[in-house]
Structure formats: C-alpha cells, structure tokens
Amino acid sequence: MLKNKEIILGVTGGIAAYKAAELLREMTRREANVHVVMTQHAQQFVSPLTFQTLSGNPVLSEMFRLFMGSKIGHVTLADIANLTVIAPATANILGKIANGVADDLLTTMVMAMKVPVLFAPSMNVNMWESSFVQNNVERLKAYGYQFIGPAEGDLACGSEGRGRLADIAEIIEKIEDIFTKKDLQGQRILVTAGPTLEPVDPVRYITNRSTGKMGFALAKMACRRGAMVTLITGPNYLSLPRSDIPQIVVHSAREMREAVREQYDDCHIIIMAAAVADFRPQDTRGGKIKKRENGTYALELEKNPDILKELGENKGDHILVGFAAETSELMENAEAKLKEKNLDLIIANDVTQPGAGFGVDTNIVKILDTRGRARKLPLMTKEDVADIILDQVVKLVKKKEKGLPWPRNW
Ligand code: PMT
Numbered sequence: 001m002l003k004n005k006e007i008i009l010g011v012t013g014g015i016a017a018y019k020a021a022e023l024l025r026e027m028t029r030r031e032a033n034v035h036v037v038m039t040q041h042a043q044q045f046v047s048p049l050t051f052q053t054l055s056g057n058p059v060l061s062e063m064f065r066l067f068m069g070s071k072i073g074h075v076t077l078a079d080i081a082n083l084t085v086i087a088p089a090t091a092n093i094l095g096k097i098a099n100g101v102a103d104d105l106l107t108t109m110v111m112a113m114k115v116p117v118l119f120a121p122s123m124n125v126n127m128w129e130s131s132f133v134q135n136n137v138e139r140l141k142a143y144g145y146q147f148i149g150p151a152e153g154d155l156a157c158g159s160e161g162r163g164r165l166a167d168i169a170e171i172i173e174k175i176e177d178i179f180t181k182k183d184l185q186g187q188r189i190l191v192t193a194g195p196t197l198e199p200v201d202p203v204r205y206i207t208n209r210s211t212g213k214m215g216f217a218l219a220k221m222a223c224r225r226g227a228m229v230t231l232i233t234g235p236n237y238l239s240l241p242r243s244d245i246p247q248i249v250v251h252s253a254r255e256m257r258e259a260v261r262e263q264y265d266d267c268h269i270i271i272m273a274a275a276v277a278d279f280r281p282q283d284t285r286g287g288k289i290k291k292r293e294n295g296t297y298a299l300e301l302e303k304n305p306d307i308l309k310e311l312g313e314n315k316g317d318h319i320l321v322g323f324a325a326e327t328s329e330l331m332e333n334a335e336a337k338l339k340e341k342n343l344d345l346i347i348a349n350d351v352t353q354p355g356a357g358f359g360v361d362t363n364i365v366k367i368l369d370t371r372g373r374a375r376k377l378p379l380m381t382k383e384d385v386a387d388i389i390l391d392q393v394v395k396l397v398k399k400k401e402k403g404l405p406w407p408r409n410w
Contacts (some may be wrong), residue, residue: 001176002030008077008104009034011051011085012093013041015156016122016165020087020089021046024054026172035077037061037106038387039093063105078112083178086110087164088122091133097145098136116178118146120171125161140397148174169241182226182392189227190267191219192260192274192307194234196253200299201285209358210275212236214323217382218271219245221390232259234274253277253304260307264318269393271321272308273347280304312342319396321345321389327352334368344396345369347389355379367392 007027011020020036027034036051038061048059060077086093086106093106102108110117126152127133141147149166166174193215197205217239219231223245231240231280232248233254248263250256253276254362264270279301289297308322320343324334325348334348348366351357355363356379363385367375371394377388 001179002027002032005032005082005176005179006080007032007034008081008084009036009051009055009085010089010093011042011046012035012086012090012106013039013044014088014090014122015045016088017042017045019165021054022168023085023087023171025148026050026168026174027043028055028070030172033057033342035060035081037077037204039104039106041090041092050284061105062106070253077109077110080257081113081115083115083175084110084113084117085120085171085175086117087120087171089119090121091127091130091136093194094119094121094133094136094140098139116146118148118171118174118178120166121150121163121203122150122162122165123150123164124157125155125159128161128163138248146174146178153367169242170243173224173241177224180224180226184222184332184397186225187222187227187266187269187397189219189222189229189269190260191215191229192221192232192234192256192270192272192276193219194236195275196234196277196304198254198277198280198304199251201279201287203288203290204297206277206279207234208275208277208283210234211359212238213359213361214363214382214385215271215273216240216388218273218389221383221386222271225390225394227268227269230263232256232263232274240316253280253307257305257307258403259308260311264311264314267318269321269397270308270311271389271393273323275325276304276307277304296304306341307379308343309341312340314340315324317400319344319400321393323347323349325349325351325357331366331368331374334366335372338368338370343370345389345392347385348374 011017022209034055035057036055041327052059059389064188069359074305110200148171150162151164152162153164164398194212195207195210197207212233219229223229229245233244240243248259250259282300324337326333328347330350334346338346346368353364355362362379364379365377
C-alpha cells in the first residue's frame with residue numbers, strides 16, 4: 001500500500017519528536033520514500049542526522065535553501081508528495097496552519113499542498129483542551145485536514161489525560177486508510193473471529209486453537225475500505241489498531257449466536273471466520289470436578305447451534321461468507337458447507353499446511369463461489385487474504401446493486 005509513495009514527514013518541536021523516528025522506520029519498512037521536514041524547534045529534541053540516516057534522504061528545514069540543487073523546496077516537496085504527515089504536531093503548528101501563517105519550510109509547504117495532510121497532535125492535556133487549540137482543530141478539520149489522536153494516558157510533562165501521540169500502529173493504519181479506495185462505503189459488515197469456550201465446570205472449558213487473527217484481519221481491512229464493521233469475537237489476546245470497530249466479546253457458541261442474531265438485521269454482509277465449537281459439555285457442573293485416584297472420566301457432549309446454517313435459512317438480502325477449516329477432503333467438505341449453509345462464498349482452509357490456519361499471521365486458502373469456481377491463493381498474510389476475500393465481496397455487492405441474477409436458496 002505504501003510502496004513507492006512519496007511521503008513528507010513533518011516533525012515539530014515536542015517531546016514526542018523521538019517517536020517520529022519509529023514512525024519513519026515503519027513507513028520505510030513498507031517501502032515508502034520519506035522526506036523529513038523539521039522545524040527549528042524539533043531540532044532541539046532530535047538531531048536531523050537520525051532522520052537522515054533512517055530515511056536515506058536529506059532532512060530539510062531551511063526555507064531559503066534550494067532543493068535538489070536548483071528547486072524551490074516548499075513547492076517541489078508539495079508537488080512530489082502523495083501525503084504529508086505531521087507527527088508530532090504541536091499546538092503551535094496547528095495554530096499557524098489553521099490561521100494561514102506560512103513562516104517556515106513546513107508551513108509554506110503545507111499551504112502549497114493539494115494532497116492529504118494528516119496531523120498527529122501531541123501536547124500537554126490542558127493545551128489540547130484549550131479553546132485556542134480546539135478551535136484551530138475544528139477549523140483545520142473543516143478545511144479537510146485529517147487527524148489521528150491524540151491518545152489518552154501518562155504525559156511526558158507528568159500529568160495524565162489526552163495529549164499523547166497516537167500509537168505508531170494507529171498512525172500507520174490511518175495512513176494506509178487514507179490511501180485505500182473506499183469500495184465498501186455504505187456497507188455494514190459483521191465479522192466473527194476467534195474461538196468459543198464451552199465450560200466443563202467453573203474452572204475448565206473446551207475450546208480450539210483459533211486466536212482471532214483471521215477475523216481481526218478481515219475486520220480491519222473491511223473498515224479500511226469504508227465499511228461499518230462490527231466484530232464479534234471469542235476471547236483473544238489481540239489488539240486492533242483501529243478504535244472505530246466496535247467489538248463484542250463472547251465466550252460460548254450460544255453467546256456468539258445471540259450476539260450475531262442481535263446484529264443480523266442491521267448488517268448487509270456477514271463473514272464468519274470464528275471457529276465455533278460444534279459441541280459443548282452436556283452437563284456443566286456447578287462445582288469443580290474432583291480428582292479421583294482410579295478410574296476414567298467421560299464427558300458427554302451435545303451439539304451446539306450451527307450459527308451460520310441458521311443465518312443461511314433466513315438469508316434475505318444478506319451476503320453470507322463462511323470458512324471451512326479442514327484437515328482432509330478440503331474441497332468436498334467446503335463445497336458441502338457452501339451448499340448446506342446457503343452461503344455466497346466459502347473460504348476453504350486446509351489447517352494442516354505449514355503457514356496456514358490457526359495462530360499464524362499467514363494463511364493458504366481457496367475461495368469457492370456458488371458457481372463452482374475456486375480461486376486458489378498462495379501463502380500470504382492474513383491481511384492480504386482478507387483483502388482478496390473482500391474483493392470478491394465487492395463483486396457480489398455490485399452484482400446485487402445492479403439486480404443481476406442472485407443465488408437465493410439452493
Ligand atoms: O483465528 P486464527 O488463529 O487466525 O485461525 C483462523 C481460522 C483457522 C480459525 C479460520 O481461518 C477458519 O478457518 N475459521 C473457520 C473455523 C471453523 O469453525 O470452520 P468449520 O468448518 O467448523 O465451520 C464452517 C463455518 O460455519 C465457519 O464459518 C464457522 O464460523 C461456522 N460455524 C461452525 C460451527 C457452528 N456451530 N456454527 C457456525 O456458525
């Protein structure tokens with residue numbers, strides 16, 4: 001996404017200036033070509049040499065110095081850039097740009113800019129909450145400038161509250177978001193992720209190896225593409241670098257079923273990546289099962305509801321996408337589930353392959369549709385898999401909007 005993008009990183013004079021170095025690393029890791037512009041005040045906090053070394057480009061700060069031998073710096077930078085990110089953005093830079101002051105390289109460059117400008121503010125909480133800063137932020141937003149953060153927490157000045165530079169992962173996510181085509185705008189998508197836990201007694205449960213990574217990747221990429229996403233997930237240890245995805249955490253399959261049912265009517269598209277337990281202990285004990293010296297234990301299991309099958313029986317206008325986690329007869333089993341659950345797409349996932357399935361950041365899948373077509377994907381990150389699944393979903397949405405023949409019941 002950021003590959004070969006020309007990004008200007010504006011660094012202004014705040015204590016969080018050192019974090020801009022990490023942001024720069026993350027951008028160059030994604031193969032963006034980053035040009036750092038520092039204010040005079042920023043150079044009090046971090047040396048330009050740090051940014052020059054990390055970006056591989058000269059650091060610019062002088063207003064009256066020609067760029068690349070003979071070019072006028074602020075105009076040239078404004079022309080070549082695909083995006084400007086100002087991180088950290090101080091109260092001073094917000095105030096200057098909001099009020100049309102152009103008195104150094106960074107402010108003149110921003111004024112000459114026609115591409116998106118993203119501010120990541122960082123300052124003392126009282127400064128952030130002051131009417132001056134808030135009015136300037138409102139004014140900048142009204143002009144079309146974008147913001148990420150600030151976040152809440154401990155501040156370098158010793159106080160606590162809103163004013164921390166947003167997490168680097170969140171800033172990167174926002175940058176990727178800015179570059180992403182919003183082809184799912186207006187779509188409400190429900191994604192399920194993770195395992196379910198089925199209690200045996202108050203201290204034990206049965207579950208599976210799902211970590212939620214595949215579902216989280218789908219939720220993130222769908223949101224990036226403009227969809228309104230709700231994520232229903234089993235217990236997990238993951239964090240999403242987006243605060244705009246509501247998460248509903250459930251434990252058992254029956255809880256997941258209730259949560260899905262509550263959201264169903266409000267959604268256009270449901271993607272079930274969750275590994276829902278097919279069975280649960282029949283008799284959940286009130287107290288902890290005691291250890292016996294001799295003998296074996298038998299756990300009687302009963303069937304859980306098949307959430308996706310129930311949705312398929314009441315499909316209406318929804319687009320339904322399921323996964324099939326298999327250890328043998330991948331295609332036969334996936335095709336059977338596609339039909340049995342009345343789905344539009346199924347993602348066949350051979351979880352025995354190295355780099356595929358549970359717990360890893362990558363996956364290897366085949367996407368099957370109702371016409372019997374199968375698209376085989378090589379090993380790729382779960383985010384890339386998610387994006388390709390969403391490409392297929394976009395095609396289905398377009399088809400539906402055009403009123404083209406739509407598979408109803410099998
Ligand atoms: O979470 P990760 O660690 O990233 O791992 C990803 C994954 C392997 C869990 C994921 O890629 C995956 O394959 N998810 C589906 C797991 C699964 O439950 O597959 P299944 O073949 O048992 O179920 C078929 C479909 O029906 C699934 O969409 C499932 O969500 C749904 N289902 C299953 C059982 C049930 N009782 N109710 C359901 O709705």
